[in-house]
Amino acid sequence: MIYDLIVIGGGPGGYLASERAGAAGLKTLCIEKANVGGVCLNEGCIPSKTLLHAAKILDYAKNAKKYGVSVENATLDHAAVIKRKEKVVRTLVAGVKAKLKQNNVELVNGSGVIKGRSENGFVVAVADQEYTGQRLLIATGSVPAIPPIPGMKEGLQSGFCITSKEVLDLERVPESLVVIGGGVIGLEMASYYRSAGSNVTVIEMLDHIAGNTDKDISDILMKEYEKKGIVFHLSAKVVKINQDSVEYEKDGKTESVKADKVLVSVGRKADTAALGAESIGLELNRGFVKTDRRMRTNVAGVYACGDVTGEMLLAHVAYRQAEVCINNILGKNDVMRYNAVPSVIYTNPEVAGIGETEKTAKDKGIDAEAVVLSMRYSGRYVAEVEQGNGICKLIVDKKNQRLIGVHMIGSYASEIIYGVAPMIECEMRLEDIKQIIFPHPTVSEIIREGIFEF
Numbered sequence: 001m002i003y004d005l006i007v008i009g010g011g012p013g014g015y016l017a018s019e020r021a022g023a024a025g026l027k028t029l030c031i032e033k034a035n036v037g038g039v040c041l042n043e044g045c046i047p048s049k050t051l052l053h054a055a056k057i058l059d060y061a062k063n064a065k066k067y068g069v070s071v072e073n074a075t076l077d078h079a080a081v082i083k084r085k086e087k088v089v090r091t092l093v094a095g096v097k098a099k100l101k102q103n104n105v106e107l108v109n110g111s112g113v114i115k116g117r118s119e120n121g122f123v124v125a126v127a128d129q130e131y132t133g134q135r136l137l138i139a140t141g142s143v144p145a146i147p148p149i150p151g152m153k154e155g156l157q158s159g160f161c162i163t164s165k166e167v168l169d170l171e172r173v174p175e176s177l178v179v180i181g182g183g184v185i186g187l188e189m190a191s192y193y194r195s196a197g198s199n200v201t202v203i204e205m206l207d208h209i210a211g212n213t214d215k216d217i218s219d220i221l222m223k224e225y226e227k228k229g230i231v232f233h234l235s236a237k238v239v240k241i242n243q244d245s246v247e248y249e250k251d252g253k254t255e256s257v258k259a260d261k262v263l264v265s266v267g268r269k270a271d272t273a274a275l276g277a278e279s280i281g282l283e284l285n286r287g288f289v290k291t292d293r294r295m296r297t298n299v300a301g302v303y304a305c306g307d308v309t310g311e312m313l314l315a316h317v318a319y320r321q322a323e324v325c326i327n328n329i330l331g332k333n334d335v336m337r338y339n340a341v342p343s344v345i346y347t348n349p350e351v352a353g354i355g356e357t358e359k360t361a362k363d364k365g366i367d368a369e370a371v372v373l374s375m376r377y378s379g380r381y382v383a384e385v386e387q388g389n390g391i392c393k394l395i396v397d398k399k400n401q402r403l404i405g406v407h408m409i410g411s412y413a414s415e416i417i418y419g420v421a422p423m424i425e426c427e428m429r430l431e432d433i434k435q436i437i438f439p440h441p442t443v444s445e446i447i448r449e450g451i452f453e454f
């Protein structure tokens, strides 16, 4: 059997590409070594959101009095939260499997290793079975990066140190949790475990949390976390993992913090070590598969999408890249763009952003103007959030009178942000955006309010 397309990896990039390819009539094989759905569905986006939603309900219950509601003894049953998380994952994995079947995609369970070429195409082995595909799509994703810190290896072996995978399956809430890395994973898990009752300390190398997030917004987020009792050590470098503590250097001094568990969340690396990339001369960059904007690799007929490309390690980027791959395979003109990719941190309060920040606009030499509004300009926000201090920042290209970025912290931010994507993607002018009717009362109206400030 020769396939039109072999997809290695069944995460958001791989399964969507497989579905789209199957729907277009391509004879498609998808190879997945674990569960379809990948990290996102099984040990990332979806499970973490299930946990965070439980924490949000608890937060609401604990603050209910402010809203005239009385809730006695609100507590979080971590084991029940984990059980529900597993049910959610099972449901969604079943959904992905059903969709693959519906689109006539063949699914093989096992690790796909590229063996080279035959006269009929690319040969991929799963254990001792070989498959041939005229085209190949690599969507093997990423795995947690483990920093070379003394004691880390032993810590991981003993279960004292854990990654984003195990942190979603802890049987009990650790009394104290040290989080190495104040990026998206670290913050989301710090937020959940703090709500669940853990004493959480975040150690971050940079002088701010949340990576490239707008600085005013990451400052507000950090203050909110501090109010909840999370301790931060910024500009701090972890230098050693002991049996029950973590040592870090800050301002030239070595300090130590005790922990029950240590979450290692310092970024991710490509899952290509066992791919067999060298057998077809596939070009990698620090392990990531190099692609052009059509998601083509340096080898004709071989494409890549998702985290493995190292572009932006986000499931929604993988989805779009998957479609670009399949459209190009089908001979359609489709090119990947990254100028309007939303990013979200699903904590309470939520953080969401899209497009340029003031800093990136400046770095690119854009003559930009920013307006910052309190979320309290929104009637619904005031009605629903007691003492909320959310903000929304809009960035405009002055010369072209176009919206180029929006960054917000506050309720519903994760659901509002996509509405800004077409405004940026379609390069709408401010005067056109002003004509859009927003539903009232919604928090999304903050965008409309902001636009009228220019």
Ligand code: NAI
Binding pocket: 045, 147, 180, 181, 182, 183, 184, 185, 186, 188, 203, 204, 205, 206, 209, 210, 211, 236, 237, 238, 265, 266, 267, 268, 312, 313, 314, 343, 344, 345, 346
């Ligand atoms: P990240 O790159 O977001 O953050 C890692 C942080 O660790 C950085 O702030 C870095 O300065 C810090 N760091 C690195 N080495 C360190 C050390 N030795 N000591 C102290 N701090 C150190 O990576 P993260 O959080 O692991 O997430 C991985 C990927 O997963 C990200 O690319 C992210 O986009 C994606 N993701 C997205 C989510 C979302 O969209 N809501 C949720 C979770 C993950």
